[in-house]
Amino acid sequence: MTVRAGREFLAIPGPTTMPDEVLQAMHRPALDIYSEQMVQLTESLLADLSKLFATKGHSYIHIANGHGAWEGALSNVLSRGDKVLVLESGRFAVGWGSTAKAMGCEVEVLKGDWRRAVQPDEVEARLRQDKAHTIRAILVAQVDTASGVWNDIEAIGKAIKASGHPALFMVDTVASLGCMPFEMDAWGIDVAMSGSQKGLMTPPGLGFVAANDRAREVHKKADLRTPYWDWTEREGSEHYRKYAGTAPVHLLFALRKAIDLLFAEGLENAFERHRLLAEAVRRAVAVWAEGQVLGFNITEAAERSNTVTTVTTNGYDPVPLHRYCKEKCGVVLGVGIGELHGQAFRIAHMGHVNAPMILGTLGVIEMALNALQIPHGKGGTAAAIDWLGESVSA
Numbered sequence: 001m002t003v004r005a006g007r008e009f010l011a012i013p014g015p016t017t018m019p020d021e022v023l024q025a026m027h028r029p030a031l032d033i034y035s036e037q038m039v040q041l042t043e044s045l046l047a048d049l050s051k052l053f054a055t056k057g058h059s060y061i062h063i064a065n066g067h068g069a070w071e072g073a074l075s076n077v078l079s080r081g082d083k084v085l086v087l088e089s090g091r092f093a094v095g096w097g098s099t100a101k102a103m104g105c106e107v108e109v110l111k112g113d114w115r116r117a118v119q120p121d122e123v124e125a126r127l128r129q130d131k132a133h134t135i136r137a138i139l140v141a142q143v144d145t146a147s148g149v150w151n152d153i154e155a156i157g158k159a160i161k162a163s164g165h166p167a168l169f170m171v172d173t174v175a176s177l178g179c180m181p182f183e184m185d186a187w188g189i190d191v192a193m194s195g196s197q198k199g200l201m202t203p204p205g206l207g208f209v210a211a212n213d214r215a216r217e218v219h220k221k222a223d224l225r226t227p228y229w230d231w232t233e234r235e236g237s238e239h240y241r242k243y244a245g246t247a248p249v250h251l252l253f254a255l256r257k258a259i260d261l262l263f264a265e266g267l268e269n270a271f272e273r274h275r276l277l278a279e280a281v282r283r284a285v286a287v288w289a290e291g292q293v294l295g296f297n298i299t300e301a302a303e304r305s306n307t308v309t310t311v312t313t314n315g316y317d318p319v320p321l322h323r324y325c326k327e328k329c330g331v332v333l334g335v336g337i338g339e340l341h342g343q344a345f346r347i348a349h350m351g352h353v354n355a356p357m358i359l360g361t362l363g364v365i366e367m368a369l370n371a372l373q374i375p376h377g378k379g380g381t382a383a384a385i386d387w388l389g390e391s392v393s394a
Contacts, residue, residue: 004330012334012359013145013175013308014198015204016351018254021202026250033247038157039239041252046242048259052177052200052267053192055184062232063248066174066195068197069207070096071103072229074137077168077215080104082136085167087123090144091338096172101285102289103224108135111239112297114147120159122291135165137191141172142182146338147309148346149298150180157188168215174198177208178262179274179307183222190215196251198306201258201351205251219223226376256282271306276391277349277358278306280384284362285311285347288369290377297344307350310340316374319347324368331364355388369380 008037031038035337042061042109049059060357062072074096085105095108101107109128110120118140127135138160142153153171160169170191176224184192196206211219211231218352227233228244240246261322262270276355282304288294297310313321318336322345325331334346346364349358362381369376 001326004328006330007192007355008326009361010332011348012332013198013346013348014195015349016199016201016348017351017353017357018201018203019258019261021261022164022254022257025253026203028250028253030205033240033249038247038249042242042247043073043218044240045252045259048263050210052259052262053173053194053210054182054186055192055210055212057184058211058216058231058235058350059208059210060231061210061243062207062229063205063243064207065174065197065204066193066207067099067331069174069193069195069209070099070172070330072207073170073191073209074100074103074105074207074230075222075224075226075229075376076211076219077135077170077191077222078103078105079221081106081135083108084133084215085110085126085138087118087138087140087151087156089116089118089149090114090141092144092146092172092174093139093141095139097112098141114297115297116341117298117300118156119152120152120155123156124159124163126162127165127167129277130165137168137170139170139172141175143175143305143307145175145334145346146340147297148305148308149303150176152304153189153264154183155185162187163268168218175307175350178267179306180272185212186209189214196255199351200255201261202254203251205248206255207335211272220268244352274350276388277353277355277370278304278309279391280355280387281309281347282364283383284366284380285385286311287378287380287383288366288376291375293375297340302347304346305350308334309347309349310336310344311347312340312344317342319361319372320372321345321365321368324372325364328371329364329367331361333365355392359384
């Protein structure tokens with residue numbers, strides 16, 4: 001016997017649930033890619049992406065996922081043999097560094113902890129040691145969806161500035177853009193990248209890169225540039241060069257609608273919605289953790305992200321929990337990945353998400369904990385309800 005029917009709900013950190021309006025925006029004939037309408041669509045999206053990144057710099061759209069945007073960012077500012085410093089706090093900045101290594105760069109990982117955020121003082125200390133300025137770029141993720149950590153990008157930017165080091169500061173915002181504050185120019189970031197399938201509520205397939213003037217000056221001497229990713233090629237006068245060929249028309253219409261929805265809500269309101277729903281999840285997990293089995297992967301409360309919560313299972317196999325939630329109730333949880341494979345599950349709360357979605361997900365998890373007799377503190381979902389009832393005014 002199951003209680004699932006209808007639409008399956010994704011509680012995974014990407015691809016996330018898409019609004020019906022975004023799906024409907026793609027349900028249209030193909031557009032003449034040489035038309036003025038196509039040009040205006042592109043110009044509006046590039047301008048609004050720069051608003052989302054909070055930069056006066058240039059934004060670029062690639063037909064790619066986040067891994068492609070990693071390569072697009074690296075290839076435009078680095079040369080073969082350049083040294084890159086990766087700030088570890090989970091899987092994804094390290095993955096970005098692995099891409100750099102495969103492209104011919106020298107990569108150093110500033111060892112971190114999958115249970116803590118990057119420590120800005122450690123970044124400053126390492127950069128001060130590099131008196132010859134051999135490090136050309138610093139890579140970090142604002143949110144790592146494997147560990148569930150939030151890194152204080154503003155503080156890291158201040159640490160880099162305090163060190164006096166000229167390395168480019170490059171930030172992965174795939175799991176944070178549109179969900180949490182990000183201030184590219186104000187925080188001293190040279191290059192930022194993101195993807196369409198998380199906070200921007202659009203199907204996978206679009207990657208975004210933003211670059212300031214300093215990065216675009218370094219770009220002129222970068223020898224990892226290739227025609228597809230090259231910013232200079234994409235700034236050509238012919239419109240098709242913005243996409244290195246045929247534009248991904250239907251994905252662009254989807255993105256246009258998604259950004260319109262975000263701006264209609266207001267970015268500050270979207271950030272607050274994510275904060276409130278994330279804290280509701282954390283209130284539930286904190287209660288469940290009283291059973292001495294479930295717990296937070298990120299030990300410091302202030303370092304837990306507002307887009308995904310990684311829950312450790314302390315020796316219990318999470319597979320039955322995943323299976324019960326999906327097969328019996330129609331809720332798909334994120335699996336533990338990397339060092340947390342088989343040791344955790346993840347609850348996403350990003351993008352097109354609201355109170356009934358979160359409370360429904362928490363209720364299903366609590367139902368599964370009961371059915372599978374996994375020890376846990378009682379009343380986690382009630383704690384989430386109480387939090388939202390107290391925080392969302394009448």
